[in-house]
Amino acid sequence: MTGIKQYALGLDIGGTNSVIGAVDKIGNLISYDSVKTRAFATVDEFVDTVSSKAKALMSEIGDGWECVGLGVGAPNANYYTGTIGFAPNLPWKGIDIPLGKMFEERLGIPVILTNDANAAAVGETIYGCAKGMKNFIMITLGTGIGSGIIIDGKLLHGTHGVAGELGHVVINPNGRLCACGRKGCLEAYCSATGIANTAKERVKNTDEPSLLRNIKVDEITSKDIYEAAVKGDAMAIDIFRETGTILGRALANFALFSDPEAIILFGGLAKSGDFIMKYTQQAMESTMLELYKGNIKLMLSSLSDSNAAVLGASAMAWNN
Amino acid sequence: MTGIKQYALGLDIGGTNSVIGAVDKIGNLISYDSVKTRAFATVDEFVDTVSSKAKALMSEIGDGWECVGLGVGAPNANYYTGTIGFAPNLPWKGIDIPLGKMFEERLGIPVILTNDANAAAVGETIYGCAKGMKNFIMITLGTGIGSGIIIDGKLLHGTHGVAGELGHVVINPNGRLCACGRKGCLEAYCSATGIANTAKERVKNTDEPSLLRNIKVDEITSKDIYEAAVKGDAMAIDIFRETGTILGRALANFALFSDPEAIILFGGLAKSGDFIMKYTQQAMESTMLELYKGNIKLMLSSLSDSNAAVLGASAMAWNN
Numbered sequence: 001m002t003g004i005k006q007y008a009l010g011l012d013i014g015g016t017n018s019v020i021g022a023v024d025k026i027g028n029l030i031s032y033d034s035v036k037t038r039a040f041a042t043v044d045e046f047v048d049t050v051s052s053k054a055k056a057l058m059s060e061i062g063d064g065w066e067c068v069g070l071g072v073g074a075p076n077a078n079y080y081t082g083t084i085g086f087a088p089n090l091p092w093k094g095i096d097i098p099l100g101k102m103f104e105e106r107l108g109i110p111v112i113l114t115n116d117a118n119a120a121a122v123g124e125t126i127y128g129c130a131k132g133m134k135n136f137i138m139i140t141l142g143t144g145i146g147s148g149i150i151i152d153g154k155l156l157h158g159t160h161g162v163a164g165e166l167g168h169v170v171i172n173p174n175g176r177l178c179a180c181g182r183k184g185c186l187e188a189y190c191s192a193t194g195i196a197n198t199a200k201e202r203v204k205n206t207d208e209p210s211l212l213r214n215i216k217v218d219e220i221t222s223k224d225i226y227e228a229a230v231k232g233d234a235m236a237i238d239i240f241r242e243t244g245t246i247l248g249r250a251l252a253n254f255a256l257f258s259d260p261e262a263i264i265l266f267g268g269l270a271k272s273g274d275f276i277m278k279y280t281q282q283a284m285e286s287t288m289l290e291l292y293k294g295n296i297k298l299m300l301s302s303l304s305d306s307n308a309a310v311l312g313a314s315a316m317a318w319n320n
Numbered sequence: 321m322t323g324i325k326q327y328a329l330g331l332d333i334g335g336t337n338s339v340i341g342a343v344d345k346i347g348n349l350i351s352y353d354s355v356k357t358r359a360f361a362t363v364d365e366f367v368d369t370v371s372s373k374a375k376a377l378m379s380e381i382g383d384g385w386e387c388v389g390l391g392v393g394a395p396n397a398n399y400y401t402g403t404i405g406f407a408p409n410l411p412w413k414g415i416d417i418p419l420g421k422m423f424e425e426r427l428g429i430p431v432i433l434t435n436d437a438n439a440a441a442v443g444e445t446i447y448g449c450a451k452g453m454k455n456f457i458m459i460t461l462g463t464g465i466g467s468g469i470i471i472d473g474k475l476l477h478g479t480h481g482v483a484g485e486l487g488h489v490v491i492n493p494n495g496r497l498c499a500c501g502r503k504g505c506l507e508a509y510c511s512a513t514g515i516a517n518t519a520k521e522r523v524k525n526t527d528e529p530s531l532l533r534n535i536k537v538d539e540i541t542s543k544d545i546y547e548a549a550v551k552g553d554a555m556a557i558d559i560f561r562e563t564g565t566i567l568g569r570a571l572a573n574f575a576l577f578s579d580p581e582a583i584i585l586f587g588g589l590a591k592s593g594d595f596i597m598k599y600t601q602q603a604m605e606s607t608m609l610e611l612y613k614g615n616i617k618l619m620l621s622s623l624s625d626s627n628a629a630v631l632g633a634s635a636m637a638w639n640n
Contacts, residue, residue, distance in 0.1 A: 076611055085611045135479045149577065151471055158579020159455045160615050165576045168609045173569060180609060249493055256485045257469065257577045259478020289488045289500060291396055291405045295480050 005065045009054055009109075010314030012116055013037060013074035015089035015143030020050055022057050022067075023314035027127045029307060031057050043092040047099070051106035069110035070103055071316030073119025073309050075144065080161035082113045089144040089179055112316045115164060116140065116309055118155050120266055120301070121148025123312025129264065129302040136262045137254055138301075139166065140309075141247075141269035144179065145187040145194075148312075151258055166254055167191065171246065190247040192222035192268050198239050199225050210235035222269055229275045240275040247276070248283025255296045256289060266301035266308060325385045329374055329429075330634030332436055333357060333394035335409035335463030340370055342377050342387075343634035347447045349627060351377050363412040367419070371426035389430035390423055391636030393439025393629050395464065400481035402433045409464040409499055432636045435484060436460065436629055438475050440586055440621070441468025443632025449584065449622040456582045457574055458621075459486065460629075461567075461589035464499060465507040465514075468632075471578055486574055487511065491566065510567045512542040512588050518559050519545050530555035542589055549595045560595040567596070568603025575616045576609060586621035586628060 007030060011020045014037060021032030033053045040046035058067055076087040082100025086093065100113045114122075121138035124130040130138075130150070138148040145167025149156040156163045167187035168180055175184025176197065188194050199212055199220045211228040212220055212235060228236035251263050263284075269276060281298050288296070301308055327350060331340045334357060341352030353373045360366035378387055396407035402420025406413065420433045434442075441458035444450040450458075450470070458468040465487025469476040476483045487507035488500055495504025496517065508514050519532055519540045531548040532540055532555060548556035571583050583604075589596060601618050608616070621628055 151476065152474075154472075156471065156578060159581040160579055160612075162611050163577065163579035165609055165611065169573045169576055170569065170607060173607070182607070182609070249490065253489045254577070256489055257483065257574070258476060259480055259483035261479040287490060287493070287502070289485055289502070291482050291485065292480075 006068050007065055008068050008314040008317035009070040010310040011072045012309035012313055019310050020053055021310040022061055023311055027311055031060055038091050043097050047102045054107055067109055069317035071313035072113045073116035073313040075116055077113045077115050078161035079114045079157045114316055117146025118148040119312035120309045121150055122315045123308040124301055126315050127311050129299055133261050136260045136264055138264045138266055141267040143192055145191045186250050190243055195222045195243045196220050202235060208235045226272045241279045244276040244279025245283040248280040249287045251284045252287035255292055262297035262299050264299045264301055270300055326388050327385055328388050328634040328637035329390040330630040331392045332629035332633055339630050340373055341630040342381055343631055347631055351380055358411050363417050367422045374427055387429055389637035391633035392433045393436035393633040395436055397433045397435050398481035399434045399477045434636055437466025438468040439632035440629045441470055442635045443628040444621060446635050447631050449619055453581050456580045456584055458584045458586055461587040463512055465511045506570050510563055515542050515563045516540050528555045546592050561599045564596040564599025565603040568600040569607045571604045572607035575612055582617040582619050584619045584621055590620055
């Protein structure tokens with residue numbers, strides 16, 4: 001051990017917000033900043049602005065500290081190549097954008113890239129409710145749905161660096177259009193966007209009374225549905241039941257792959273608490289193969305949304 | 321190296337046949353024997369008879385050889401506990417039958433138990449088309465559907481020893497009854513039993529002309545469908561199209577979990593060749609998430625049915 005204090009930078013690129021933070025070796029978030037991901041027309045402008053914010057953090061922290069690197073969590077990120085591929089929820093549609101290299105050039109520090117949900121899974125392992133777990137699945141319910149899979153204590157990257165895209169498991173080949181261009185993905189139903197679309201359909205296609213009818217139909221968000229449910233709105237509560245049931249059935253299928261100790265839900269929608277979790281748990285357990293029944297814990301992430309992903313991304317930099 | 325020649329016993333317990341064989345260190349099947357799995361009313365009678373056959377093999381091989389142990393591949397087998405759980409396709413419905421211990425008591429050699437599809441995956445890794453592959457999924461299309469998942473060159477066992485039951489992924493929550501008691505499992509459609517049930521439904525519920533109408537409807541088997549397809553029977557060919565399409569869509573979903581180098585199909589139905597493979601490949605590739613397209617090979621096992629499972633089971637004994 002030297003006397004020099006060290007920290008890692010973590011960047012979580014989400015469909016809506018991107019958060020960059022500096023994290024010390026025991027997981028304290030020293031300082032952070034954020035940008036709106038969709039505010040940048042090109043990936044170059046995005047990387048420029050985030051790099052400026054990173055440099056500002058680095059100089060704020062000062063000379064007594066050493067930065068070990070930057071870990072980036074991004075949708076469709078490839079751990080092996082440091083690139084992001086076709087990412088349905090990001091504004092830049094290029095194929096194989098070399099995000100790792102772009103940040104390295106601007107910051108002059110080692111950069112490691114992974115799927116944002118992978119980063120959240122690592123964050124959960126080191127700082128959250130998955131401490132000591134060797135085998136679990138992290139499902140991030142945000143603008144889209146991501147997943148990070150831990151097996152034998154290690155992040156599963158796969159052959160081509162893109163393992164764990166469980167949000168794009170097709171649950172209905174003739175179902176709703178997904179942001180990825182295909183039909184019937186889990187994400188099209190159980191992400192924040194998906195549940196909002198369910199509400200929009202219900203408002204448009206039924207006569208059910210609901211507080212949601214007080215909102216312009218195309219502007220309904222998952223937050224509106226939650227707030228209506230809190231006020232006892234029957235349609236909002238039923239939308240959570242429908243969404244939780246779809247999610248729970250999917251989780252019972254995922255369990256059959258890796259026989260995990262737990263499935264951990266993370267992100268805005270997971271915070272809707274019992275409105276969704278009760279039905280998710282019920283559907284998961286009642287759909288579960290006999291051999292697995294009662295064995296797989298369904299848990300909520302114990303980290304706050306932004307923290308888990310940023311801490312996880314930074315943890316990637318420590319591990320690098 | 322000593323001068324003593326060694327071999328391992330491998331036992332593959334299938335829904336129809338169980339095969340026991342003696343395998344040398346480089347994968348030669350020295351000798352083997354088989355029994356009809358369903359001919360035994362109790363698991364004790366089954367273990368007694370198979371143990372007698374094992375002893376006969378051992379004495380046939382003679383004193384110049386040393387037996388290192390027995391590897392058993394069985395449906396719903398638990399690697400950690402040496403037991404089989406509720407196995408839909410086996411005649412003995414006990415929970416946690418201590419098969420490993422029962423064989424150890426009778427044979428006096430170390431016994432290791434795993435899922436029959438896991439054993440086939442190990443066999444494929446050592447002797448078949450998965451040599452050198454670090455990440456692949458083996459799907460066994462037999463009486464039921466099993467799966468063996470290799471990640472980082474190792475068999476995935478999971479937290480409770482039962483990882484890889486992809487035959488029981490529910491593809492339609494309101495679908496056909498599966499042998500496991502639930503509805504709409506992949507196995508209910510794409511196993512040998514499943515495709516036979518599709519044919520029975522088509523014969524009963526439609527007026528389509530077909531050679532299959534020459535067979536008593538409740539006795540139609542997957543072999544009959546294959547033979548009709550070979551003769552150009554339109555309904556039989558369409559049943560393969562339907563089955564292959566369902567299978568291919570499921571495989572595209574499985575790929576999202578581990579991003580494998582290949583998915584390898586094994587078992588009777590896989591041998592129906594292009595009748596099923598063409599549609600499986602088409603559906604898998606056309607359903608595949610953009611990020612994965614063209615990356616995942618679909619392959620046929622290069623080992624004969626009985627050999628792969630027996631060799632794989634025996635390989636478990638070497639590794640033990």
